Amino acid sequence: MGSTAVALRHAMAAGTMTAEAAARAALDRIAEREPLIHAWQHVDTEGAIAAARALDARGRPGLLGGVPIGVKDLIATGDMPTRYGSPIYEGFRPAADAACVALARAAGALVIGKTVTTEFAYFSPGPTANPRNPAHTPGGSSSGSAAAVADGMVPIAFGTQTAGSLIRPASFCGVFALKPTFGLLSLEGIKPFSPSLDTLGWLARSADDLELMRCAMNGTAFAPLPLTAPTALRIGVCRTHEWPAVDAGGAAAFEQALKLAAAAGVTLRDVALPAAWAGLLESQKTVMAYEAASQLDTEWRQHPEQLSAALSALLQAGRDCSDETYAQALAQATIARRLLPELMRDVDALLVPAAPGEAPAGLAATGDPVFNRIWTLLGPPCVAVPSLLGPQGLPIGMQLIGHPQREYELLAVAGSLHRVWAAA
Structure with a gap:
């Protein structure tokens, strides 16, 4: 194609x-x-x-x-x-x-x-x-x-x-x-x-x-990504606090991706997120709603009838959010961001789910970003890697979280792991 x-x-x-x-x-x-x-x-x-x-x-x-x-x-x-x-x-x-x-x-x-x-x-x-x-x-x-x-x-x-x-x-x-x-x-x-x-x-x-x-x-020169041997990769396996949101097909694909990586010689290490990070999902929602209410204030005031019900509800939630609650959400993210380098100290990247599973049926909704929210809040580079197929024959990708400002290294890891999964 x-x-x-x-x-x-x-x-x-x-x-x-x-x-x-x-x-x-x-x-x-x-x-x-x-x-x-x-x-x-x-x-x-x-x-x-x-x-x-x-x-x-x-x-x-x-x-x-x-x-x-x-x-x-x-x-x-x-x-x-x-x-x-x-x-x-x-x-x-x-x-x-x-x-x-x-x-x-x-x-x-x-x-x-x-x-x-x-x-x-x-x-x-x-x-x-x-x-x-x-x-x-x-x-x-x-x-x-x-x-x-x-x-x-x-x-x-x-x-x-x-x-x-x-x-x-x-x-x-x-x-x-x-x-x-x-x-x-x-x-x-x-x-x-x-x-x-x-x-x-x-x-x-x-x-x-x-x-x-x-x-x-x-504005830099391009060269194809290096072919890193799977045996040279160190990957942190992180199911995250949101793991209960994964569906059966998504869980099976994740476990199969780990099995294939291990069989290829990739070093896999379980990485558990700090208990305090369980609140980061709500912090991301708070920050998004609060800031969206400000950024779309003109649209809210001048064209309310042309906003969807879902967006109107988010903007109302943002308007109702206190400055203190917003500041607390940002502060929690700042603390977690400082802990991320130590969490990833011994790995090239974290492997986490990209989505709960296959694309949902229908066009009325776009699926749940539950496995993406905290990483967007914390700001490290993330790559979606095509990986396996789910029970309905639809794609299920994996998500790799990299070290901040080291996109080149992360993309090299992504290309290497994709070769492992694509060969299955």
Whole structure:
């Protein structure tokens, strides 16, 4: 279902592919599958072809030269509408690209269009279906980005995460996703929801593609991730305080992932979270609600009838939350964040569930971010790794938690473990 970004770069370097051909292949796939998947809020066919021809004329410079990408419709694009998943912003056109879009274009990326997001990246879903089974949710809020990548429409797409909006849809759709260390990348031009939690990331079909985009965002040279031998990996197994939320299929997949890793020679160490961390889940909810009430105050006051019931309830909860309760939630997160380095001192990464199990049936909800919330609150880098299939034949990914600001090492671990699980 489509080439990876790294493979496209190689083909263009070898002269067997042009940026225009890559753009047309992406657009053809979208035309074929979009009536079923509904991954896109806006597709800029003419703009993408014109940009591709211009890149071909210039020799396709940049790390992403000629690579088609999608942009979550929470992220500003100066040449396309940006709706934020809400009818309030129907037809809205920002004055300029978000910082991440500007960097991607500067690196030669072809922005094919805007992918569907849930309402302001909260829980009320759009029309997007899971490409693995369109009767199931793709997850959210980066639903369109996850579906577009999983279905081979584009090799990479931007998303964001405030609770579990990158890792969960990646797990449900069977693709990779990177949520970098909190605060590492600019959020300029991205509609804020909870500034203490909002994080830019991206989804792809390989760990190398995640690294390619990371290098493009950082302005650094790209090299394929190292092939780390499983016997050199030290992984902390952390079922978390939220383990009771896992379903039978999710639990079986997690145990099978551990079995396969151990058989390959990976060193596995059980890591238990401190008892005090049991309250972090509620702390994340408190911070998110309190800050969302502030960030969406204008929408709340001027367009209350155009907000979903679920979002209205969250904003009311945030307005009802006291300053003291909010400060206590932030303080608890700060204390836990200081303990994280010691907790991970002897491991390369923590292995935790990415989601309770397979993507739930139906499109009325996006699934539970229960296994993502505390890690978004604490801010370390997280990667979703395609792993196994559940009892209904749908993907169940694993989540790796890395050391802050060590995304390269984490992605190398992710690529190595994926080879172990994909070989099963």
